[in-house]
Amino acid sequence: MSAVMTEAASTAAPLHQPSPGLWTLAWRRLKRDRVGMVALVIVVFFLLLMAGSYTGLVAKNWSKEVGVSYANPSFMAGAENLEGSKSAAADPQANVPYVDLSDIDPLAPRYKEWEERTAKIKITETPRAETLPFGGDKWGRDVILKAVKGAETSIFVGLVAAFLATVIGTVLGALSGYLGGRIGDALEWFYNVFTSIPYILLILAFAAVFGSSPALAEYKGVGMVVAILALTGWTGIYRLVRAEYIKHASREYVKAAQAIGASHQRRMFVHILPNVSHVCLVQLSQHVVQFIKAEVILSFLGLGVPVDSVSWGTMLAEAQAELVIGKWWQLAAAGLSMAVLVTAFSMLTDSLRDALDPKIK
Amino acid sequence: MLAYVIRRLWQMIPTLAGVMLLIFFLFNWVGGDPALVLSGKITNKEQIENIRKQLGVDQPYYKQLGYFAFEVANGFTCTYRSYVDADGARAKLRAEGKPAPCQAVRSWATNEEVPKILVTRIGPTLTIMLPVLVLETILGVILAIGVAYVRGTLTDRMIMMVCTVAMSISFLVYIIVAQYYFGFKWGMFPVQGWTGNFWKDLTTYAPLPIMLAIFVGLAPALRLYRSFFLDEINHDYVRTARAKGVAEKVVMLKHVLRNAMIPILTNVGIALPGIFVGSFLLETFFSIPGLGREILVAVNRSDFPVIKAATVYLAMITMIINLLVDVMYKVVDPRVTFK
Numbered sequence: 001m002s003a004v005m006t007e008a009a010s011t012a013a014p015l016h017q018p019s020p021g022l023w024t025l026a027w028r029r030l031k032r033d034r035v036g037m038v039a040l041v042i043v044v045f046f047l048l049l050m051a052g053s054y055t056g057l058v059a060k061n062w063s064k065e066v067g068v069s070y071a072n073p074s075f076m077a078g079a080e081n082l083e084g085s086k087s088a089a090a091d092p093q094a095n096v097p098y099v100d101l102s103d104i105d106p107l108a109p110r111y112k113e114w115e116e117r118t119a120k121i122k123i124t125e126t127p128r129a130e131t132l133p134f135g136g137d138k139w140g141r142d143v144i145l146k147a148v149k150g151a152e153t154s155i156f157v158g159l160v161a162a163f164l165a166t167v168i169g170t171v172l173g174a175l176s177g178y179l180g181g182r183i184g185d186a187l188e189w190f191y192n193v194f195t196s197i198p199y200i201l202l203i204l205a206f207a208a209v210f211g212s213s214p215a216l217a218e219y220k221g222v223g224m225v226v227a228i229l230a231l232t233g234w235t236g237i238y239r240l241v242r243a244e245y246i247k248h249a250s251r252e253y254v255k256a257a258q259a260i261g262a263s264h265q266r267r268m269f270v271h272i273l274p275n276v277s278h279v280c281l282v283q284l285s286q287h288v289v290q291f292i293k294a295e296v297i298l299s300f301l302g303l304g305v306p307v308d309s310v311s312w313g314t315m316l317a318e319a320q321a322e323l324v325i326g327k328w329w330q331l332a333a334a335g336l337s338m339a340v341l342v343t344a345f346s347m348l349t350d351s352l353r354d355a356l357d358p359k360i361k
Numbered sequence: 362m363l364a365y366v367i368r369r370l371w372q373m374i375p376t377l378a379g380v381m382l383l384i385f386f387l388f389n390w391v392g393g394d395p396a397l398v399l400s401g402k403i404t405n406k407e408q409i410e411n412i413r414k415q416l417g418v419d420q421p422y423y424k425q426l427g428y429f430a431f432e433v434a435n436g437f438t439c440t441y442r443s444y445v446d447a448d449g450a451r452a453k454l455r456a457e458g459k460p461a462p463c464q465a466v467r468s469w470a471t472n473e474e475v476p477k478i479l480v481t482r483i484g485p486t487l488t489i490m491l492p493v494l495v496l497e498t499i500l501g502v503i504l505a506i507g508v509a510y511v512r513g514t515l516t517d518r519m520i521m522m523v524c525t526v527a528m529s530i531s532f533l534v535y536i537i538v539a540q541y542y543f544g545f546k547w548g549m550f551p552v553q554g555w556t557g558n559f560w561k562d563l564t565t566y567a568p569l570p571i572m573l574a575i576f577v578g579l580a581p582a583l584r585l586y587r588s589f590f591l592d593e594i595n596h597d598y599v600r601t602a603r604a605k606g607v608a609e610k611v612v613m614l615k616h617v618l619r620n621a622m623i624p625i626l627t628n629v630g631i632a633l634p635g636i637f638v639g640s641f642l643l644e645t646f647f648s649i650p651g652l653g654r655e656i657l658v659a660v661n662r663s664d665f666p667v668i669k670a671a672t673v674y675l676a677m678i679t680m681i682i683n684l685l686v687d688v689m690y691k692v693v694d695p696r697v698t699f700k
Binding site for chain 2: 189190192193194196197198200201202204205206207208209210211212213214215216293296297300301302303312313316319320323324331335338339340341342343346347
């Protein structure tokens, strides 16, 4: 035994190369996966877009009403736009015939003073564009900028909720799988309770309660959607992490850690966690996709982000009514950007799983 | 077998108690004072106190939990307050020689009886969801076996690619576009509606939502079933069958299909409780008076009794169906033994 080991050591020693770890190997495998790399680039692009929109670098003026109502996309410049021409047609007061009421109006003596005061106020009228690159919404806002802003909300909710759900699932899974016993039983009971209620119903019940709770009224909005998704979505991660911890708890390296006096927490989160972290990462990635889809549906139904902020879901809700009058661009912008991101993210998830766990194929 | 079923039923009790605790905690504690939710803009203290008394929320929490358990046990057909006749209304009726039935729990929004709401809404939901589940499974299996047959080819990869993209588009976009084109623009189907006449609904109003649900559900089903078939193909018995000269078609249809049906049926079993909730999105868009839409409306109106009842009973149905699916395993796969 010792002879073999010294032989192996002697051949490896001159190279001075530490053997690559799990993450290095996974990264190498991912780099070779062309589809995975393309997906990664797209996902990073969306994340940068989100960061840019959050800091105000991109789509800062998304709420500016730059075009006429339902401005046509610039590639459809000639198309008729009844709604737009209506809103562009000067102010409606111009058509009201002027009636002289000064002899009966008690405020008549003040007319002159008011006219002078109004004359002092400068009014600049910005011309509204007839066309926008990808069309405008009802208020003449640029749909592309709106989609970017919507991406910020939707991706933010997806990322944060998935992160929180992964943390909850991992911590509970670690406790249940590693400690077992009474705590494990209690957590299993908790898990059974959550999974015996159909998932959609669980989300709706949480949404109903959080929405009407006076104590939580001030947190309404993005934070509440994140909380609802995270509190209902941890179960799948819990299940997998628990199974991993049960497997690892009896491994030799954990026993060795125990022998040198590592505490339970240390064994759980310093020794075992790095060895199951690839499971967590794949689950995180999968849940981001799932939660982005869920956020879009919740916001569409009015249970998600508040009316004044924009997400892909609220855009789709507006687009539903617009489609009937032939304005399809908002639907296309929100639907397409979401489809691209979700496709890229799911492919990245698949590639990540292949890269991290080459045994499963 | 019988011992197994009894033990499983016994194990359901703590889970069911947990579900009730969770719902009670959410709606009676996190959800704020139900009386304030119900009274809305009424500020009259006396009136609010009256509502609290009627709902029983002036009592301590453990008593409220007891009332809730009592209502769950009798199917929300009799409130505890009415059962013990707290306001004397039933005693009065009885004194007059009239029948004095127990008052059911009522919706806060419409004052309809909750059990009646649930029973009348389940029909339309099943009218949509049962055909969806059956057709989706059959189509999924047929297509998946086809794709597994040509595994590894360009066709296979293209189909998988299309599935990934199709799954990425929001269900909302599919519904909005389909309703616009098939219903509004081309007039092939009614845009929305429901009559209550089973055959008319199934032939006129249901086809578009059913087709949409199948179309959307097919991509994930196809991907999953294909992976089940591919798992089976690598087994020894398949190699043996090929080695003894069985045709590839027979191998797929006779050997592989039968074994792949086990995980497929498991999957159908997991999806089965979901058909009772229905697709609340489809029901909302096509204004189908089903359970999903009812729950959604209740959520928007903070109509807690309806949500509570629906959640508890759907959790029960889920548990029972899961047990039935586990028992069915034994029937489908004789190798399974109950622990």
